[in-house]
Amino acid sequence: MGLVSSGKTPKPLQHLLNYSRKYSLWMLQWGLACCAIEMGAALAGPRYDVMRLGVIPFPASPRQADLIVISGTVTDKMAPAIKRLYEQMPDPKYVISMGSCANCGGPYWDSYSVTKGVDQIIPVDVYVPGFPPRPEACIQGIVLLQQRIMSEDPAERWRGVTREPIVVG
Amino acid sequence: MAESPAATETEPLPELREQAADALARLQAELGDAIVEHAAAFGDVVVRVRRDAWRRSAQVCKQQLGCDYLSFIGGIDWMPTPAVAEEGSADTSTPAQPKEQTYGTAGSDGRYQLLAVVESTRRKSWRVILKTDLPDDDLHADSWVAVYPGADWHEREAWEMYGFVFDGHPSLRHLYLPSEFEGHPLRKDYPLLAREVKPWPGLVDVEPMPGEPAGDEDAPDGGEAA
Numbered sequence: 281m282g283l284v285s286s287g288k289t290p291k292p293l294q295h296l297l298n299y300s301r302k303y304s305l306w307m308l309q310w311g312l313a314c315c316a317i318e319m320g321a322a323l324a325g326p327r328y329d330v331m332r333l334g335v336i337p338f339p340a341s342p343r344q345a346d347l348i349v350i351s352g353t354v355t356d357k358m359a360p361a362i363k364r365l366y367e368q369m370p371d372p373k374y375v376i377s378m379g380s381c382a383n384c385g386g387p388y389w390d391s392y393s394v395t396k397g398v399d400q401i402i403p404v405d406v407y408v409p410g411f412p413p414r415p416e417a418c419i420q421g422i423v424l425l426q427q428r429i430m431s432e433d434p435a436e437r438w439r440g441v442t443r444e445p446i447v448v449g
Numbered sequence: 450m451a452e453s454p455a456a457t458e459t460e461p462l463p464e465l466r467e468q469a470a471d472a473l474a475r476l477q478a479e480l481g482d483a484i485v486e487h488a489a490a491f492g493d494v495v496v497r498v499r500r501d502a503w504r505r506s507a508q509v510c511k512q513q514l515g516c517d518y519l520s521f522i523g524g525i526d527w528m529p530t531p532a533v534a535e536e537g538s539a540d541t542s543t544p545a546q547p548k549e550q551t552y553g554t555a556g557s558d559g560r561y562q563l564l565a566v567v568e569s570t571r572r573k574s575w576r577v578i579l580k581t582d583l584p585d586d587d588l589h590a591d592s593w594v595a596v597y598p599g600a601d602w603h604e605r606e607a608w609e610m611y612g613f614v615f616d617g618h619p620s621l622r623h624l625y626l627p628s629e630f631e632g633h634p635l636r637k638d639y640p641l642l643a644r645e646v647k648p649w650p651g652l653v654d655v656e657p658m659p660g661e662p663a664g665d666e667d668a669p670d671g672g673e674a675a
Contacts, residue, residue, distance in 0.1 A: 357627050390643040392634035393626065 289434065297434060301346070301372070302426045303334030308345035310365065313352025315379040315412045322415035323349075323422075333422055342368040347425075350404075353381035353388060354395040366402045372437050374429075376421050377404045380411045387411070399445075406446045413448075421448045466492040468574050472514055476577065479509045488555040490578065497555040497580045503563070504591035504617075510567045510577055511596055520566035520576070522593065522603035524611035527552055528560050528637040558582040563590055563613065567597075583613060592617040610635035 289297070307330075311319070323330040324337050331337075339345040342365045354362065366375070377398050380386030385396040398404060405428070408421040424446045436443075465473065473487055473494045483502035488495050498506045510516040529548050550560070561583040568576030583590060592615035593600035604615040605624040612633040615621060623630060632639055 356630075357625065385643075390641045392632075392639065392641065396643065 286435070294434065298430050298432060302429045305335045305347045305374070305422075305426070305429075306339045306345045307335050307337045308339055308342050308348045308365070308369070309337055310348055310362075311351060312354060312358065312362075313381065315351035315381070318412040319349060319351045319378060319418065322413070322418050328415045328419060330419065330422060333419070333426070335422055342366075343370060345369050346372070347374045347376065349376045349378050350382040350398045350402075351378045353386070354398045354401075355393050356395055357393065359395050359401050362398065363401050372432075372434065374405045374425055375402055376406045376408060376425065378408045378418060378421070379413055380409060383407050383409060403442070404445050405443075406448065408448045417448050421446070424448065464492070465489045465494055466574055468572070469494040469576075472575065472577050475514055476506070476509065479513055480506055485582075486555045490554045492574075493576060493578055495555040495578045495580060497557075497582070500581050500583065500590060503579075503581045504593060504596065506579055507565075507567070507593045507596040510579070514569075514575075514577065515572065516567035516569050516575065516577060518568050518570045519593070519597040519599050519603070520568055522563065522565045522600055522607060524607045524613055524635065525553070525557075525562040525564055526560060526611065526635065526637045527557055527562065530637050555580055558584070560585055561588060561611065561613070563607070565593070588612055589614045589616055591615070594618055609633065612636070 311317075322328055323335070335347070342348070346369070348366060348369065350362065366373070375398075377383050381388060381394070382398045385391070385394050388394040389396060395401065406421045406425050408417050410417050413421075428443070428446065469489070469492060473496065476496055477484060480498065480502060483499045483506065484496055485499055486497040496506070527550055529550060557580075559582055563581050563583060565579045566576060567579065581590065588611070590613060592604055594604065594615075595617065601619070602624055604613075604618050605621060607613045608615060608618075608621050609623050609626050609630070610633055622628070626634075
């Protein structure tokens with residue numbers, strides 16, 4: 281993809297690439313705490329069914345994933361593992377921080393063991409508030425992320441351009 | 450629902466269950482003066498033993514009494530919580546707690562205690578609660594791993610959370626905390642650094658309940674006025 285990395289992708293091709301990326305987000309299953317159960321019910325369950333949006337929650341390894349949903353409380357003990365898994369994911373990669381605990385520590389903000397927000401270790405693209413978030417909020421987070429992917433210049437990441445994170449709500 | 454006056458009276462603590470009295474008698478026969486104190490708690494027996502008899506009491510429980518299952522080993526810090534909010538302040542994060550050092554069932558000589566519960570998988574309600582005091586300047590106790598192999602992780606947790614050292618433990622390493630963690634977070638005087646940096650803000654930004662008028666200062670906070 282010399283065209284992409286040089287930033288000279290023709291507009292129609294870029295549209296096609298973004299369209300493909302938008303509807304084939306492979307989501308790494310990374311259950312950290314109780315939000316992981318909520319994520320199973322609110323995203324992968326038949327009622328809300330995130331696969332109709334093209335999000336595929338079955339990568340066998342982080343090396344096949346485009347999206348990681350940090351669902352649940354991040355502890356200092358688990359933080360290195362999260363960073364390692366994130367670094368194994370190939371670019372372009374996206375992070376959704378799901379729930380108050382992953383956003384900022386939540387009700388465990390003063391605990392000795394809890395990391396105060398996963399954005400201290402990896403960059404977050406979408407913050408979904410809630411304890412846990414409503415299924416609609418999770419879905420909105422994914423839709424907003426897809427809109428961003430659609431409008432993205434794929435070469436941005438190679439140039440090191442960072443965008444302001446999306447906050448649902 | 451009107452409560453009857455009899456229900457509000459403090460109910461007397463249950464006496465020792467038959468099995469617990471039996472277990473206590475056999476423990477007393479085996480351990481003798483190593484038992485400092487014993488008391489009843491909800492029908493079970495709490496036995497406080499001397500620290501040098503800690504491992505022997507486990508052996509007696511397992512071999513003579515047939516308590517083949519170690520339920521758990523834990524630590525107790527009886528020091529009152531230093532950071533308790535003043536009454537009437539906005540800090541609602543800490544529940545009301547005693548301001549003086551109080552000791553639970555069967556008493557204690559000092560601040561730190563070890564607590565363990567052993568029971569039988571064959572005989573119903575056959576269990577013993579064991580305690581021992583650890584002096585502040587020498588938090589050592591004999592490890593139970595040789596008696597109950599399952600004590601391994603319990604003792605590692607008690608070691609990292611309270612700083613209790615278990616002599617004879619095969620590898621006293623961090624279990625739940627990162628290996629470079631400093632301090633013993635379940636001690637009452639362990640500082641919660643997040644609170645030092647940012648005090649508890651109290652109940653702020655409480656939105657009005659649906660259907661209640663917005664902007665009314667008194668309406669949203671918990672409905673105590675009603």
